[in-house]
Amino acid sequence: MIIVGEKINTSRKAIAEAVGKKDAAAIQAVARAQADAGAQYIDVNAGTFLEQEKVLLPWLVETVQEAVDAPLCLDSPAPEALKEAMAVHKGRPLINSISLEKDRYDALLPVVAENPCKVVALCMAQAAMPTTADERIAVGAELIEKLTSAGMALEDIFVDPLVQPVSVDVRMGPAVLAAIAGIAERFPGVGTICGLSNISFGLPARRLINRHFLGLALAHGLSAAICDPTDAELMSALAAVNMMLGRDEYCAEFIDAYEKGLFSKHA
Amino acid sequence: MIIVGEKINTSRKAIAEAVGKKDAAAIQAVARAQADAGAQYIDVNAGTFLEQEKVLLPWLVETVQEAVDAPLCLDSPAPEALKEAMAVHKGRPLINSISLEKDRYDALLPVVAENPCKVVALCMAQAAMPTTADERIAVGAELIEKLTSAGMALEDIFVDPLVQPVSVDVRMGPAVLAAIAGIAERFPGVGTICGLSNISFGLPARRLINRHFLGLALAHGLSAAICDPTDAELMSALAAVNMMLGRDEYCAEFIDAYEKGLFSKHA
Numbered sequence: 337m338i339i340v341g342e343k344i345n346t347s348r349k350a351i352a353e354a355v356g357k358k359d360a361a362a363i364q365a366v367a368r369a370q371a372d373a374g375a376q377y378i379d380v381n382a383g384t385f386l387e388q389e390k391v392l393l394p395w396l397v398e399t400v401q402e403a404v405d406a407p408l409c410l411d412s413p414a415p416e417a418l419k420e421a422m423a424v425h426k427g428r429p430l431i432n433s434i435s436l437e438k439d440r441y442d443a444l445l446p447v448v449a450e451n452p453c454k455v456v457a458l459c460m461a462q463a464a465m466p467t468t469a470d471e472r473i474a475v476g477a478e479l480i481e482k483l484t485s486a487g488m489a490l491e492d493i494f495v496d497p498l499v500q501p502v503s504v505d506v507r508m509g510p511a512v513l514a515a516i517a518g519i520a521e522r523f524p525g526v527g528t529i530c531g532l533s534n535i536s537f538g539l540p541a542r543r544l545i546n547r548h549f550l551g552l553a554l555a556h557g558l559s560a561a562i563c564d565p566t567d568a569e570l571m572s573a574l575a576a577v578n579m580m581l582g583r584d585e586y587c588a589e590f591i592d593a594y595e596k597g598l599f600s601k602h603a
Numbered sequence: 604m605i606i607v608g609e610k611i612n613t614s615r616k617a618i619a620e621a622v623g624k625k626d627a628a629a630i631q632a633v634a635r636a637q638a639d640a641g642a643q644y645i646d647v648n649a650g651t652f653l654e655q656e657k658v659l660l661p662w663l664v665e666t667v668q669e670a671v672d673a674p675l676c677l678d679s680p681a682p683e684a685l686k687e688a689m690a691v692h693k694g695r696p697l698i699n700s701i702s703l704e705k706d707r708y709d710a711l712l713p714v715v716a717e718n719p720c721k722v723v724a725l726c727m728a729q730a731a732m733p734t735t736a737d738e739r740i741a742v743g744a745e746l747i748e749k750l751t752s753a754g755m756a757l758e759d760i761f762v763d764p765l766v767q768p769v770s771v772d773v774r775m776g777p778a779v780l781a782a783i784a785g786i787a788e789r790f791p792g793v794g795t796i797c798g799l800s801n802i803s804f805g806l807p808a809r810r811l812i813n814r815h816f817l818g819l820a821l822a823h824g825l826s827a828a829i830c831d832p833t834d835a836e837l838m839s840a841l842a843a844v845n846m847m848l849g850r851d852e853y854c855a856e857f858i859d860a861y862e863k864g865l866f867s868k869h870a
Contacts, residue, residue: 509847548843576815580776594807
């Protein structure tokens with residue numbers, strides 16, 4: 337399971353303030369905490385700054401990569417901001433995200449196809465948001481076909497089935513889980529990725545819901561999650577489920593995490 | 604999901620003491636707490652009393668049913684104790700358990716076939732413990748065939764795939780989950796049941812593991828669990844997973860449980 341640390345996002349007040357003041361130390365502390373907690377990618381999102389994004393996203397890339405030796409998830413639909421950020425990024429970033437919406441697809445395809453990177457392919461088409469698993473798989477399949485035709489490797493594509501809140505419609509839970517399983521089964525080599533927290537939008541006890549959603553998604557084949565790796569209960573859920581799915585020989589990672597004090601005292 | 608409250612078991616010190624003193628009030632308090640927390644069946648087990656079991660098991664049945672209006676899970680391999688307990692039980696008990704071990708099968712078949720009851724069919728054969736999912740499904744299939752031939756309804760059979768600790772072999776996790784799914788798929792109408800806690804034997808943070816195992820087992824089709832319904836974190840896991848599997852219209856049960864304060868403050 338690849339963990340993408342979600343915390344450096346200007347929709348969060350503390351991050352918006354740090355970015356506004358170009359407070360590199362504050363950003364680097366959040367980056368380091370996520371890497372130390374197990375994030376393999378650090379997400380950076382400066383979307384709330386609108387016009388300034390194409391200056392601030394590359395600033396975030398340089399600032400974060402000064403502090404942590406990890407690739408970043410460049411979280412923007414804006415081609416100019418992505419190009420500037422990719423130009424200063426060390427290693428291969430994960431671009432989040434392309435979709436099947438025509439304007440977005442046309443603008444982003446050259447950006448992802450002409451630069452060494454991995455890409456999140458969001459199951460969103462021109463028309464309405466997908467509701468069923470089959471709709472998600474159909475959009476994912478079309479994106480995979482187009483991206484590979486444009487020269488991308490299967491292994492560099494992470495399909496995001498688009499998590500929608502169960503508070504809106506309880507069928508959204510089974511639909512997204514079946515979409516994860518369907519894409520994993522139909523397209524070996526392709527990754528799947530979710531932002532976890534949208535599942536619990538509008539409900540109480542959101543962290544509880546999110547960590548059990550992570551467990552279910554893992555069991556259905558999810559290969560990457562955009563989440564908060566500093567949430568010890570989330571990470572202990574990941575360790576426990578990973579072990580029960582037979583992916584932790586001799587339970588070594590689980591026991592190691594326990595001994596390092598990762599698990600909360602409520603475990 | 605049917606919850607069988609596991610706490611009235613003389614392998615627990617406090618219960619052994621209460622049973623030894625015939626302290627009905629203590630037993631009834633544990634029964635009531637489990638029923639109030641959502642148990643549909645109350646398990647009673649006096650196995651550690653050996654020869655006295657055939658007196659103490661019926662005493663437990665009468666004592667518990669004085670306090671709670673619920674059927675019991677009669678947890679014993681001893682035909683005489685079961686017969687005495689069934690004679691005083693009100694309603695249809697769940698007998699835990701018959702297996703394919705010849706002596707046990709021959710002794711228990713008349714008990715379960717000749718009295719109105721439901722039965723747990725444990726995936727244990729004469730030979731060694733099962734290791735793979737296929738071995739479990741084969742034993743389960745044979746038990747289902749024999750029990751239905753003896754006149755039992757499919758709906759009265761709960762197959763227990765036999766949970767073994769992942770600390771012994773990590774393949775035991777995927778094997779038991781695949782067995783649950785396989786039995787649910789091949790035998791519509793038949794229930795599946797597990798004692799959860801054996802999965803975490805030998806490991807730290809057992810409650811953490813148990814509640815995530817419950818989530819995974821539910822997603823694979825488990826229909827009943829023998830567990831501690833007074834563990835608020837276990838029950839909140841159940842509510843969250845049930846909702847995400849699309850089984851809680853309008854998230855009503857989840858929100859209701861939250862508003863009743865079921866979830867721990869760490870949710």
